[in-house]
Amino acid sequence: MRAADGVEAQLAGRVYPDVQTSGTLRAQGQTLQASVSGPYTALQAQVTGRTTAVALGGITVPLRPST
Structure with a gap:
């Protein structure tokens, strides 16, 4: 599936x-x-993995530093 946001x-x-x-x-x-x-x-x-901040459809998921 491909969404309009490039996902x-x-x-x-x-x-x-x-x-x-x-x-x-x-x-x-x-x-x-x-x-x-x-x-x-x-x-x-559920989505998992290492990522930088992601912004899609007006929602931004910030980078969570490793502990």
């Missing part, structure tokens, strides 16, 4: 009877690991 996700997995997918998400030159899971009434998404 591209490539996920694979199950979509019935619930969603259990994982794969990569590319945004602003960065590649992250992504997953979407759960029942259709309560989907959860």
Whole structure:
């Protein structure tokens, strides 16, 4: 899937009877690991990896320093 903001996700997995997918998400030159899971009434998404601050669709996710 490619969004207008230049975000591209490539996920694979199950979509019935619930969603259990994982794969990569590319945004602003960065590649992250992504997953979407759960029942259709309560989907959860998780994105992990090292990144600089990301700004998409008016939302900015700041860089969180390593501890």
